[in-house]
Amino acid sequence: MESTEYAVVGAGLSGAAAAWHLAARGHDVALLERSTPANDAGSSHGSARIFRYAYPEDFYTGLVQEAKAGWDELTRLSGKQLITxxxxxxxxxxxxxxxxxxxxxxxxxxxxxxxxxxxxxxxxxxxxxxxxxxxxxxxVIDAHESVAAMVDQAVAHGTALHTNWAVASIKASDGGYVLTAADGRSLRAANVIVAAGGWLPQLLGSLSLPSAFLAGMPSLxxxxxxxxxxxxxxxxxxxxxxxxxxxxxxxxxxxxxxxxxxxxxxxxxxxxxxxxxxxxxxxxxxxxxxxxxxxxxxxxxxxxxxxxxxxxxxxxxxxxxTNTPTEDFILDRIEGITILSPCSGHGAKFAPLIGQLAADLATGAGPVPDQFRLTARASLAESRLAESSHAELGAR
CATH class of the missing domain: 3.30.9.10 (D-Amino Acid Oxidase, subunit A, domain 2)
Known part of the structure; x- marks a missing residue:
């Protein structure tokens, strides 16, 4: 059975970005895509996605500014015009x-x-x-060309790209994980990053995740x-x-x-x-x-x-x-599995930054914003509720 240090499930914008950043840091990576990168059945196909800075929250506008540095780097590396x-x-x-x-x-x-x-x-x-x-x-972001550019960078740094590899289950095994494809093929990985987009809901039940972690997952x-x-x-x-x-x-x-x-x-x-x-x-x-x-x-x-x-x-x-109730992204890790879901219809513009954050989280190299962590989100929601109740009492 083939083995790898990191298996990334999904070669859309976020998965391709994560594979690129992991491989560029010298890690052994396998990128598994159920069809082909940026295929029409996913969320990252086509040539037209909006890139914008305008958000009602400073948090996301600041992240766009950080992401732009990653877009500039990818443009330089690929030689392609990715944002018009x-x-x-x-x-x-x-x-x-x-x-x-x-x-x-x-x-x-x-x-x-x-x-x-x-x-x-x-x-x-x-x-x-x-x-x-x-x-x-x-x-305007050219989503298809952006995925292609990130996959090219990942492969150039040694990533093994597996197309037509539809993940059916991910099971804990001997301190790592065994990923099994719908056609019976399997792969062993020490760590897994799941960037499956709209397929995440059906995969959650087969990810060997602790029940407490799953309980904190917002409805998708x-x-x-x-x-x-x-x-x-x-x-x-x-x-x-x-x-x-x-x-x-x-x-x-x-x-x-x-x-x-x-x-x-x-x-x-x-x-x-x-x-x-x-x-x-x-x-x-x-x-x-x-x-x-x-x-x-x-x-x-x-x-x-x-x-x-x-x-x-x-x-x-x-x-x-693939929407969360608050339209905030999910980027969290439990044991050796990282869940990566920067969706809700506005995630494309953040792709290079999301890949960097996913690599930081999966390797332990750095933190990610609390707004994306499930446990921190629960605490933040409780805090917001308390502030709201306090404000209502004060208004009376």
């Missing part, structure tokens, strides 16, 4: 552009807060209904998201008013959009309703089918708010979101 600068606009009553602007200001990140009229003059292809936050250093909601590509309207001057990425959040609805890149044949914009897809027991239950009601809602949104597009999608696709 487009800038980003955030607006809508629930999105709170003023609050986002305050966070960016505290972090020294270039931005402007525009009135709806100012924003409409600058981007006539979009209709704005509130103040608008603009930050020019946002852009796997959604089959749907995105649509809309063509540019005739007469729209894209050279004078290039499209930024956007997030528009109002009561009961959140939409996002970005230039579709290769995914859309460079012909239009990718637009979707955030968390508008159906909930699945796990990624294994996805069927790739578009919900007609979701399609209708997005078309109606384009008709109302995106005059620069023809409200008739010429292409559509599905992808997976």
């Amino acid at each position: 600068a487009t800038g980003a606009v955030d607006y809508g009553a629930i999105r709170g552009p003023e609050r986002l602007a305050a966070v960016l200001a505290a972090r020294g990140i270039d931005h402007e807060l525009l009135s709806p009229e100012e924003a409409n003059r600058r981007w006539p292809q979009i209709s704005f209904d509130t103040q608008v936050l603009w930050h020019p250093d946002a852009g 909601e796997v959604r089959q998201e749907q995105a649509y590509h809309f063509p540019y309207a005739d007469g729209t001057d894209h050279a004078t008013s290039p499209w930024p990425t956007f997030i528009h959040k109002r009561a009961g609805w959140q939409a996002y959009g970005l230039p579709g890149g290769r995914d859309a044949g460079f012909r239009g914009q990718k637009v979707a309703e955030y968390n508008g897809g159906k909930i699945l027991p796990s990624a294994a239950e996805q069927d790739g089918q578009i919900d007609p009601a979701n399609r209708r809602r997005v078309i109606e949104y384009v008709e109302q708010y995106l005059p620069g597009l023809v409200p008739e999608p010429y292409a559509e696709t599905t992808c997976l979101f």
Whole structure:
């Protein structure tokens, strides 16, 4: 039986990043992928993911700044353009552009807060209904090329890449673990990092994890998201008013959009309703089918708010979101198993940093933020509850 020091399960953005960082530090690594890296059945395929700094919490904005250093390093090592600068606009009553602007200001990140009229003059292809936050250093991540670049770096440092290796179980054995594939193949590893995305819920029961650790695991909601590509309207001057990425959040609805890149044949914009897809027991239950009601809602949104597009999608696709209740990531370790789930629809931009943190945690080289640790999250939740109760008592 083949053996390795670290087995990484899943070659999406987070798994590929973890394998890269572990191998670059001189560790023996096997990267196991149920299909091929960045395949269409996972969460890391395609050429269009939003890279942005705008978050309502300083915590995540700071992490984006740290992650950018990793993107710059990967760009240098690969020689590929992995992030295309487009800038980003955030607006809508629930999105709170003023609050986002305050966070960016505290972090020294270039931005402007525009009135709806100012924003409409600058981007006539979009209709704005509130103040608008603009930050020019946002852009679009090429997810597929980013995974390929990280896998290339991992392999160059000695990682053994195993494709079409679907993990069925991970069992403790003689101080390590035996990973068994669906077709019966097996691999022995001293340590395991599970970065299985939407397949994590169905794997949890076979990971030999202590019951107390599993009890602290938040519920994971796997959604089959749907995105649509809309063509540019005739007469729209894209050279004078290039499209930024956007997030528009109002009561009961959140939409996002970005230039579709290769995914859309460079012909239009990718637009979707955030968390508008159906909930699945796990990624294994996805069927790739578009919900007609979701399609209708997005078309109606384009008709109302995106005059620069023809409200008739010429292409559509599905992808997976794996959400935690708070949208915080999970990055924790128990015994020799590290759980790595930086998902909730906003994890792509952090990939190089997540890989670094996973390698730190798995090797004991450094800490990870308490917000991602299960035991620390429980304490933090209790603290927040106590603060909330105290605040309510004081208000009375």
